[in-house]
Amino acid sequence: MCLNKLISLFFFSFFMTKDNEQYLASRVLTKPSVKAQSTVIMIPYIICVAVQTDRNAVQSIWPTHAIPYLISAELRKQSSRTNDILSATRMVSDQTCVTFHLRTFETNFLHFKNSPGCSSYVGFIGGDQAVYIGSVCTVGNIAHELLHALGFYHEHTRMDRDSYINIIKNNIIKGTEQNFVKRHGDTLNVPYDTASILHYGRAYFSSNGSPTIVPLHTAKDMGQRERLTQLDILRVRLLYQCGV
Numbered sequence: 117m118c119l120n121k122l123i124s125l126f127f128f129s130f131f132m133t134k135d136n137e138q139y140l141a142s143r144v145l146t147k148p149s150v151k152a153q154s155t156v157i158m159i160p161y162i163i164c165v166a167v168q169t170d171r172n173a174v175q176s177i178w179p180t181h182a183i184p185y186l187i188s189a190e191l192r193k194q195s196s197r198t199n200d201i202l203s204a205t206r207m208v209s210d211q212t213c214v215t216f217h218l219r220t221f222e223t224n225f226l227h228f229k230n231s232p233g234c235s236s237y238v239g240f241i242g243g244d245q246a247v248y249i250g251s252v253c254t255v256g257n258i259a260h261e262l263l264h265a266l267g268f269y270h271e272h273t274r275m276d277r278d279s280y281i282n283i284i285k286n287n288i289i290k291g292t293e294q295n296f297v298k299r300h301g302d303t304l305n306v307p308y309d310t311a312s313i314l315h316y317g318r319a320y321f322s323s324n325g326s327p328t329i330v331p332l333h334t335a336k337d338m339g340q341r342e343r344l345t346q347l348d349i350l351r352v353r354l355l356y357q358c359g360v
């Protein structure tokens with residue numbers, strides 16, 4: 117599927133490194149107000165690419181802590197997907213004041229839909245807001261997308277990232293450099309976190325198997341998709357004023 121009506125997807129998906137480790141990089145969608153200007157390119161291993169404008173590291177937040185969701189019929193047919201989505205929502209709700217509940221009549225809601233990869237808009241869009249969930253998306257990947265939907269960009273795109281990581285541009289797949297562009301915005305004074313569930317791993321978008329991100333200091337679990345870190349939890353609590 118190519119999401120050709122949506123502007124500025126950055127990223128993708130799914131490629132193999134030399135050691136055959138699979139990496140899943142998320143696609144982030146910006147607000148759909150500029151749909152008509154969208155340009156989509158097809159390249160190998162990557163589903164769709166378009167250019168994203170520079171935006172804040174933190175996007176608009178939901179006007180509520182209780183976020184309604186729907187799971188598409190197609191996803192509900194796939195036995196484990198509903199459980200995985202619910203597990204991902206619990207990763208967020210168990211440790212913050214943000215909760216998720218099945219939509220009844222609410223106008224604004226997250227809508228989990230089937231897709232080849234994982235992707236989400238960044239922040240509150242309003243209305244039927246899609247979160248795309250592919251068969252390759254783990255529970256951690258889905259939690260990563262939920263943090264995008266709550267308003268967060270990737271951790272490695274922070275303006276202060278050069279104090280913590282080096283981006284090796286020569287190793288990045290041509291045409292995907294947008295995924296590494298810094299973004300101005302409010303970091304909520306939360307320290308940089310290489311272990312964040314929103315941080316890319318060492319070889320994401322590598323054209324040759326060599327690193328695209330090299331940490332400057334010891335960086336345990338960079339690119340992990342197993343858990344929200346304490347700093348991930350803190351940033352959600354701060355953004356949604358959970359009372360830290």
Ligand SMILES: [Zn+2]
Pocket residue numbers: 141142143144260261264270
């Ligand atoms: Zn992402």
